[in-house]
Amino acid sequence: MRLLFSDRLACVGVALIVVVLMVGLLAPYLAPYPEQGRGQSNLTERFEAPNGQHLLGTDNYGRDVLSRIIYGARIPLVMGGAVLIGCLGVGVPLGGVAGYYGGRVDEAIMRVTDVFLAFPSVLLAIALVAFIGPSLKNTAIALIICWWPWYARLVRGITVSTRTRQYVESARVSGVSNLTVVRRHILPATIGPVVVSASLDLGAVIISAAALSFIGLGAQPPTAEWGLMMNEGRPYILDAWWIATFPALAMFVLVLSTNLLGDGLRDALDPRSIR
Amino acid sequence: MKSGGDAVSPSRRIGAGGWGSGNSHDREELLVLHDVRLDFESLRGTVYALNGVSFSLRAREVLSLVGESGCGKSVTALTIMGLLQGPQVRIRGGEILFQGEDLLKKTEHEMVQLRGKSLAMVFQDPQSSLNPVFTIEKQMVAVVRAHTSLSKAAARETVEESLSVVGLPASRSIMTAYPHELSGGMRQRVCMGMALACDAPLLIADEPTTALDVTIQAQMLRLLRRLRDEKRVSQLLITHNMGVAAQASDRVAVMYAGDIVEVGAAEDVLVRGRHPYTNALRACLPTGSTAAHLKTIPGGVPDLLAPPTGCRFHPRCHLALDECATSKPPMLRVGNDHSVACHAVAAGGQEMRRV
Amino acid sequence: MSVSTYVARRLLLLFLVLFGIATITFFVARVIPSDPAATYVGGLARKDQIETAREKLGLNEPLPVQFGIYLRDLLTGDWGTSLVSKRPVLEDIAHFLPVSFQLVFLAMAVASVVGFILGALSAAKKGSVIDHGSRLAAVVGVSLPAFVIALLLQVLFCHVVPLFPIAGKIQVAVADQYPIRTITGMDLLDALLTANWSAFASVLYYAVLPVLAVAAYPAGVIQRMTRATLTETLELEYVRMHRAMGLSRSSIVSRFAMKNALGPVITTIGTTFAAALVGAFLVEIVFSYPGIGSYLVSGIMAMDYPVIVGTTLVVSAIYVCVNLLVDLCIAWLDHRVILQ
Numbered sequence: 001m002r003l004l005f006s007d008r009l010a011c012v013g014v015a016l017i018v019v020v021l022m023v024g025l026l027a028p029y030l031a032p033y034p035e036q037g038r039g040q041s042n043l044t045e046r047f048e049a050p051n052g053q054h055l056l057g058t059d060n061y062g063r064d065v066l067s068r069i070i071y072g073a074r075i076p077l078v079m080g081g082a083v084l085i086g087c088l089g090v091g092v093p094l095g096g097v098a099g100y101y102g103g104r105v106d107e108a109i110m111r112v113t114d115v116f117l118a119f120p121s122v123l124l125a126i127a128l129v130a131f132i133g134p135s136l137k138n139t140a141i142a143l144i145i146c147w148w149p150w151y152a153r154l155v156r157g158i159t160v161s162t163r164t165r166q167y168v169e170s171a172r173v174s175g176v177s178n179l180t181v182v183r184r185h186i187l188p189a190t191i192g193p194v195v196v197s198a199s200l201d202l203g204a205v206i207i208s209a210a211a212l213s214f215i216g217l218g219a220q221p222p223t224a225e226w227g228l229m230m231n232e233g234r235p236y237i238l239d240a241w242w243i244a245t246f247p248a249l250a251m252f253v254l255v256l257s258t259n260l261l262g263d264g265l266r267d268a269l270d271p272r273s274i275r
Numbered sequence: 276m277k278s279g280g281d282a283v284s285p286s287r288r289i290g291a292g293g294w295g296s297g298n299s300h301d302r303e304e305l306l307v308l309h310d311v312r313l314d315f316e317s318l319r320g321t322v323y324a325l326n327g328v329s330f331s332l333r334a335r336e337v338l339s340l341v342g343e344s345g346c347g348k349s350v351t352a353l354t355i356m357g358l359l360q361g362p363q364v365r366i367r368g369g370e371i372l373f374q375g376e377d378l379l380k381k382t383e384h385e386m387v388q389l390r391g392k393s394l395a396m397v398f399q400d401p402q403s404s405l406n407p408v409f410t411i412e413k414q415m416v417a418v419v420r421a422h423t424s425l426s427k428a429a430a431r432e433t434v435e436e437s438l439s440v441v442g443l444p445a446s447r448s449i450m451t452a453y454p455h456e457l458s459g460g461m462r463q464r465v466c467m468g469m470a471l472a473c474d475a476p477l478l479i480a481d482e483p484t485t486a487l488d489v490t491i492q493a494q495m496l497r498l499l500r501r502l503r504d505e506k507r508v509s510q511l512l513i514t515h516n517m518g519v520a521a522q523a524s525d526r527v528a529v530m531y532a533g534d535i536v537e538v539g540a541a542e543d544v545l546v547r548g549r550h551p552y553t554n555a556l557r558a559c560l561p562t563g564s565t566a567a568h569l570k571t572i573p574g575g576v577p578d579l580l581a582p583p584t585g586c587r588f589h590p591r592c593h594l595a596l597d598e599c600a601t602s603k604p605p606m607l608r609v610g611n612d613h614s615v616a617c618h619a620v621a622a623g624g625q626e627m628r629r630v
Numbered sequence: 631m632s633v634s635t636y637v638a639r640r641l642l643l644l645f646l647v648l649f650g651i652a653t654i655t656f657f658v659a660r661v662i663p664s665d666p667a668a669t670y671v672g673g674l675a676r677k678d679q680i681e682t683a684r685e686k687l688g689l690n691e692p693l694p695v696q697f698g699i700y701l702r703d704l705l706t707g708d709w710g711t712s713l714v715s716k717r718p719v720l721e722d723i724a725h726f727l728p729v730s731f732q733l734v735f736l737a738m739a740v741a742s743v744v745g746f747i748l749g750a751l752s753a754a755k756k757g758s759v760i761d762h763g764s765r766l767a768a769v770v771g772v773s774l775p776a777f778v779i780a781l782l783l784q785v786l787f788c789h790v791v792p793l794f795p796i797a798g799k800i801q802v803a804v805a806d807q808y809p810i811r812t813i814t815g816m817d818l819l820d821a822l823l824t825a826n827w828s829a830f831a832s833v834l835y836y837a838v839l840p841v842l843a844v845a846a847y848p849a850g851v852i853q854r855m856t857r858a859t860l861t862e863t864l865e866l867e868y869v870r871m872h873r874a875m876g877l878s879r880s881s882i883v884s885r886f887a888m889k890n891a892l893g894p895v896i897t898t899i900g901t902t903f904a905a906a907l908v909g910a911f912l913v914e915i916v917f918s919y920p921g922i923g924s925y926l927v928s929g930i931m932a933m934d935y936p937v938i939v940g941t942t943l944v945v946s947a948i949y950v951c952v953n954l955l956v957d958l959c960i961a962w963l964d965h966r967v968i969l970q
Binding site: 211 | 643644646647650651654655658769770772773774775777778781782784785788789796904905907908911912915926927929930931933935938939942945946949950953
């Protein structure tokens, strides 16, 4: 942890993430036009270029782009968090069971993950959402369905290596119950790598969710979501470039900061990287 | 105790193998280290790795540098080669004269030209010393062509020759092999062949036999001796194994925690050593009798982050005097070709003169 | 394990993957309350028309039977008819896929070269200004999703500095005057093969921005991987041996260490291929580039179920094959790798 904070770039990453979180939380107080941030249109002020009243201009419905970006800050981190927690909820127990009991259960679970990991998961997510119907909730569900195998794999690997450690073996032969062994020895060993892995994935999950919104499968109008805003602004890119550009920049900053945090965490926890 | 002017005759030297062309100190000094000091910056602080190392190696001579792991033998070798680099390495002083020129003053560019051509080195583990994804031929030809203007074909011939010098059949099968297809002994021979392909006058061998099994070790030592006799290659042999030192070297330098504590003709140092550390090392050698316990030197290798003051061996030394804790003992000449750095020897010494 | 057994095993995995996708999409599609027959007939259909369509599409059979028929059709190459274009899905895919392939291959080529060079420079000059610049570029590349960078490129090079066309894959006038004869379906290759230079130049010109947008992420990842593996390689014992033999650092990097580092880099190229594929889909939409991504999205918009399934199956198959090729490449490069 100390090492993490000695990494200046990682600190910048954490700071930016906190800023996005705060902006999202305080959106009603920060946004100059909260009702437009929530989607109310304002047809008298369509396509206004950035000016004193609308710092980042207005969109095709006359809504203040800044307000919508501020409201949009609510979605990506919540989505990222929800998807990752969902993946942990599915992947950790399955991976743990596979690793702890081994044998046929292990074989079955691992072959399933093989299949999942063998093709681009976002593609399956797109197909799934296309069928179950576009919405943020379905996007999250589809992403969980496609992403959990990574965590199952990770947890299984750690469980197998921990289970065969001498101190765990001796706990088992001395009659400690399986549940206790898992709680005392195996779960603690998995926490570190799982957290790092999740923080490395956060950026990718946010991008995937935004990508789904961008092709119209995630957030639905009039929700303020950055991917959707980019899509809505796309037809006007030459004349009213600000509609799509500013959400794109916001997206960039957020993903950049999650990457900085992820890199910092990985460096801090990898004993070989001494700077 | 033999300590006067009468030198041990070369033919009686341990492991001299019948070599004997005159008195060793008449010959020019090929490599001279003078008071080399070197530190590392680590996360935990400064490591005082070399604490004024001095010794010299004469032409066509094999000098063994012996000592426990971590005493600075390999660091000394890598410093000579100029292979220790990076922001954490600091050379604090001294000089390394090779053929009269100070290597520490050379630029990296000049060192690149010397390495492989004049100074060659082989490492402990032949397995990891050879690049796994290139054939032997490709790796060796690159070395030859880096130092000569030979064509590819001519370089290939040179490589074949040097492989036969190190006792590998000059067959295509070795040239076109990948390192993992060869045995450990063959790999170490390849390393030596590579080191000698450009007729370097000095070979530094860092634990060249440690990673090999015992029968191969003996072959390797014979090869080293032949290189000295036939190809006139001077060698700095780094080893922690007193037996290897005895078999292979003309002279021996004993190193302890970044200091040279004793240096001299092999027999003088190994059989009639004067420094308490040298003698303790010898006492630890298994004697062959089943009843004898393996002896150890009490205490442990000192932490070079905070090395003992004065003589670095004094906390473990049964002869330690008061002054040992305060001042570093100077090198004392105790024989024709035999010097020791020890206050106790100096105090108890009879007819010793300062070097 | 011999290479052929290995390949056979991997192809079995490919089969499993395709079966898995087919199964998942089939059941998900059947569970949801949407009527494919209604979509097939169109918005203002009469009830009896829908009923006929249901019969025709086999929707009245029990689920397991439908699933069986569905699998049989897939295996026999009958992937259904697009509900919108009314053409066989496989035919459509064969038409659109080469366009995307061209985009992705160009992008991967650019990304590999740029990423590898930047990474090697970074490793060779570690800690220098070049290193920092190259690392910054990589982090930006990794952090910009393809569709975001596509939008930003449009703003920059079509609006601020109008250098490149905003959409399409060839100038209409050029396409009219110098039509490309279809051989492979990849316009660039076809133009090259028929020595149709005007069309070649136009296609290339229109591809610049999309290719850059798709290439950014793989280039960033490849830069990082190259830098990391090269740095690690340069600290290995055999590199010290190369140095002890008098080879300079730059010649070690260019002649030896690069090949040592190539394995992980090729693996990375393989794994980023997936990202590039999916990225290309979104970039195609931004630039109205008529590839399989545009086809898939139009299929999604119309709930065109055979299109979605067919595209997903084909793209997944390609992905698995690319990964297989990558693994074979690595085994061929490094003689110690044992395939398993």
